Amino acid sequence: MNVPELLEAVSLLVSEETATENDITVRDIWDYLVNDEWEIALGLLEELGNGHPPPLAFWVELADAAEQLRLERSSAWCHWRCSEIRNGVIRADLTLRPAAEARRTTPIAAHGVLRPMWDIGHLSPAGERAVSIARLWVEDMPSLEPGGRATVRLVPFTPSQWKHVQPGQLITMHEDRSVAGTAVILEVHRPATTMPAG
Structure with missing residues (x-):
């Protein structure tokens, strides 16, 4: 299978010469690609993006x-x-109201579908x-239950x-006029001021 986007993303990795023993390098990813283990290679590249933020082109190619x-x-x-690169991202600790106290009685899908x-x-x-x-987007969970x-x-x-939002600030989530949940802001990352090629 020819996936040039993965190969482009590989070029953004740490080189063999500057790598420490804990770094994932071009050679590591190539080993998976050569053995047709594309999904593992892609997963490793996704994890790398959680460290030093790679450019927009990296995520476009992986997508x-x-x-x-x-x-x-x-x-x-x-x-x-x-x-996140285009619009910024706010990480928060969200607590949903229990089903008996709120409109929502079903879990929230974790993967960016809800726009409250x-x-x-x-x-x-x-x-x-x-x-x-x-x-x-709910981190590290497939869904978030009412009361969760x-x-x-x-x-x-x-x-x-959202320019004024700061860590420690309490905000409320709404799907209608009632409060669906409360969140405490943990981190705020502003949008990229200059958009990298991609």
Whole structure:
């Protein structure tokens, strides 16, 4: 199988000359590619992206490779990381209200499908609460049950509305007028100011 996007991503890895014993290198990835273990190679490259942030082109190439390999979860994650670079990302500790106290009675799918509204402190011209929309990705879990708690990643639809958000701030999640959950901001990463090629 010819997946040039993986080969391009491999070129962004640590070279053999500068690698420590804990680094994944070009040679490591090539060993998997030569043995037709594309899914393992792709998984290793995805994990590398969690360290020093690679450029947008890295995630675009990995997304293309995952699509060719029909790895839906990997493809969704790589596209999500592209969105984080373009729009910024907020990591937060989210606690959903229990099903008996909220509109939601089913789990939230973890992989960036839900686009809830968030009360992040804005008011409308009339002085009423104004909400902002951000997509939600639940880390390290396939779904989040009502009443559950997890670390989530939020990608704002309008990054400029989220400029004031800071670690430690409490925000509320809404799927209607009622509060669906509360979140404490853990980290804020602003959008890339200059977009790398990709």
